[in-house]
Amino acid sequence: MASFNLTLKPAQTELVALPGSTIIQTYDVTNNSSESLTLSSQVLPWVPRGNDGSVDYLQALPNPHLAFSLTNTDLLLGQTFTLAPGQKRQLVLKIKSDSTVPLTDVYYTFFINQTPGFSTSSTSQSAASGRIGSHLLISYSSSDTPHSQFFLSHVSVSPRFKDILFPQLNISATAENDSPYFAKIQGKLVVAKNGLVIQQFDLFPDNVLANSPRQIRCLSDNQPVPCSLNPPFWPGAYTATLTLDPSLNAPSATVSFFIFPYTLTLILGFVLTLIWYFSRPQKHISSTP
Amino acid sequence: MKFKIVIFLLLLTFNFQLLTRVAHAQHFSSTDYIIDFGNFNITSGHKNSANYSLTDTVGQLAPGQYNNTGYIVKAGFQYIYDLFNQFTFSINNLSLSLGDLVPNIGSTATNIISISTPSGHGYQIMVQQNHSLTQGNGITIPSTACDSGPCTTTTSAPWTLASTYGFGFNVIGINSSGVVTGVGTSNYFTNSTYFRPFSTAPISQIAMSENNSTSGANSLRQARVTYKANVSAIQAAGRYENGIIFTAVPKY
Known part of the structure; x- marks a missing residue:
């Protein structure tokens, strides 16, 4: 049964480059399949889609100031090559920019495409093939530390009714990048009550691309997790403050919320109502001729 | 004495310049x-x-x-x-035989796609067809519109009726034991009865995605893809074929 199983390393490259510079990036392609694969390489531009790290290839146009090629002596970009089962091959991508490349980010994916085989079936069929890609995030800048300009938006705490017992409180926010260069989110989320810190989170270092937003996530054990607080809580007024690293030039954002013992109040009210109902004086109706 | 010192220095220089190998x-x-x-x-x-x-x-x-x-x-x-970190994508079966297409009886084929991404980074798996299921003479099987809805390349809908014709696909997240989990696919396909037609636009139709992998570097995600073709009695008999391309990229 023909299959496709490919590993590409690295999964993503991020760098800053001067206009007119040449970048060399090596890729290791490994065929983990049990049969030989005929492959080819390709580079395509993309733009960010949404705020969760998704990419869109349809809306992207290639940058005319960049030229891509392979420096492998025996392989051209787009040319087919064969990898035997278990074989690994290194492809060396060269990215040449001219001196007039605009000072901004460019985003590309280096793809390894499978060339589909020929079908010998006598009945109807579809032939599947695979393609795997590694992203390139390149900032063309005259400085090796391009200026970032972030701001925080849509800061909120849910659910609307916050009880001392349940449910989990979720803090959400969006980091918006107003600069032409990508940067990683760095900062903290601090939840406080009456000025005392209740809980503090580091933010997960997601990339926020040029002029685009990214949903904030918190960091726990080197993993991204939702920014959330677990009950029980003391009732009262709280604040959640998001502060980004000064290098991101973003004002901090604070949201206030109140936690009230809704559930306990309802239960207590119900019990008191029952007590009142069963303990009220009974009316006696006397009939006298 | 001075003469001996000079001779010594000359010999030292000579030794260094001429006898030292590069x-x-x-x-x-x-x-x-x-x-x-x-x-x-x-x-x-x-x-x-x-x-x-x-x-x-x-x-x-x-x-x-x-x-x-x-x-x-x-x-x-x-x-x-x-x-x-590295990134791995696999498809366990590339030959998806739909067999002989019998009117009003849906033909299906399945395969398993698997993806392993760097810890903390999600993925997108996109799919496209090169063209509709086509015979050698150019006759095609159209894309399905599902039972009602209709379903589109971006919106899935149930397809269970034998009187609904066309070609489409379903993707459902599974675990390593083959048990349906819906992970990575529930936003696109509610359950295994929901289908969509394939898009011919390159690298645009999302079949499966997640914002981050679970804890542990390069954790594995899998999904079962079901391809379904159903033809009417007026569909020309014969062998139909097309190509399906899966594209896997990490989330940035």
């Missing part, structure tokens, strides 16, 4: 190439332990940044940082 340790050559290294890298690459992860390049002579008019040299540091 070291070629950093010069390699063959019939086809010559390689001269400015310095040897003693070690380099990516190392890690239980608590640390290190990338290094050791052996650079005179590391540092050197500026001059028109250029900057940054020597001895890794100024291009790539994420050394």
